[in-house]
Amino acid sequence: DAGVIQSPRHEVTEMGQEVTLRCKPISGHNSLFWYRQTMMRGLELLIYFNNNVPIDDSGMPEDRFSAKMPNASFSTLKIQPSEPRDSAVYFCASSKGGEDGYGYTFGSGTRLTVV
Amino acid sequence: QKEVEQNSGPLSVPEGAIASLNCTYSDRGSQSFFWYRQYSGKSPELIMFIYSNGDKEDGRFTAQLNKASQYVSLLIRDSQPSDSATYLCAVRKRFGAGTRLTVKP
Numbered sequence: 001d002a003g004v005i006q007s008p009r010h011e012v013t014e015m016g017q018e019v020t021l022r023c024k025p026i027s028g029h030n031s032l033f034w035y036r037q038t039m040m041r042g043l044e045l046l047i048y049f050n051n052n053v054p055i056d057d058s059g060m061p062e063d064r065f066s067a068k069m070p071n072a073s074f075s076t077l078k079i080q081p082s083e084p085r086d087s088a089v090y091f092c093a094s095s096k097g098g099e100d101g102y103g104y105t106f107g108s109g110t111r112l113t114v115v
Numbered sequence: 116q117k118e119v120e121q122n123s124g125p126l127s128v129p130e131g132a133i134a135s136l137n138c139t140y141s142d143r144g145s146q147s148f149f150w151y152r153q154y155s156g157k158s159p160e161l162i163m164f165i166y167s168n169g170d171k172e173d174g175r176f177t178a179q180l181n182k183a184s185q186y187v188s189l190l191i192r193d194s195q196p197s198d199s200a201t202y203l204c205a206v207r208k209r210f211g212a213g214t215r216l217t218v219k220p
Contacts, residue, residue: 043159045209099208100147104149
């Protein structure tokens with residue numbers, strides 16, 4: 001299995017631009033999570049999907065952030081417009097059995113820099 | 116109060132010693148507890164999970180859970196320099212800030 005695949009690995013964009021991060025979960029995993037990691041705030045949950053349905057989006061910072069999961073093999077996280085404070089590493093993770101499953105497999109992450 | 120709290124460290128132990136990492140959580144209804152290891156510049160990787168009170172051993176790693184005290188710990192026996200990393204405690208989908216461990220040769 002190729003694991004959780006995220007793209008792009010690195011993204012540098014100017015403030016105000018739209019950014020789209022992509023994730024392909026492990027086949028057969030029914031839960032998908034988007035996290036953001038910074039030195040100051042650690043690993044923060046942004047949104048959790050189960051069977052392609054958003055279950056918990058309480059961590060989405062504001063209306064500038066949106067996430068979709070149109071099918072079991074693809075999810076996007078969009079930031080529009082982007083701001084310098086959005087600079088972070090964004091991780092996608094997937095698991096079997098929901099949030100209480102057998103642990104999560106993380107992708108390699110997308111390092112986002114907004115200048 | 117944070118949902119998952121860890122001593123931020125850093126923690127430094129000599130090679131061959133036991134490293135002890137601790138974590139407390141606030142949600143008494145939590146059923147699943149995880150430890151992840153994250154090397155610098157890499158993504159977190161799962162090393163242990165525990166669901167029941169008591170100890171769970173896997174090689175050099177032992178996870179301990181005490182639901183009454185809302186406390187989870189990870190012991191690493193015979194620590195090796197390759198164990199140097201940040202260890203993240205997770206309760207369901209919430210993560211602690213992590214404890215940076217350095218094992219000195």
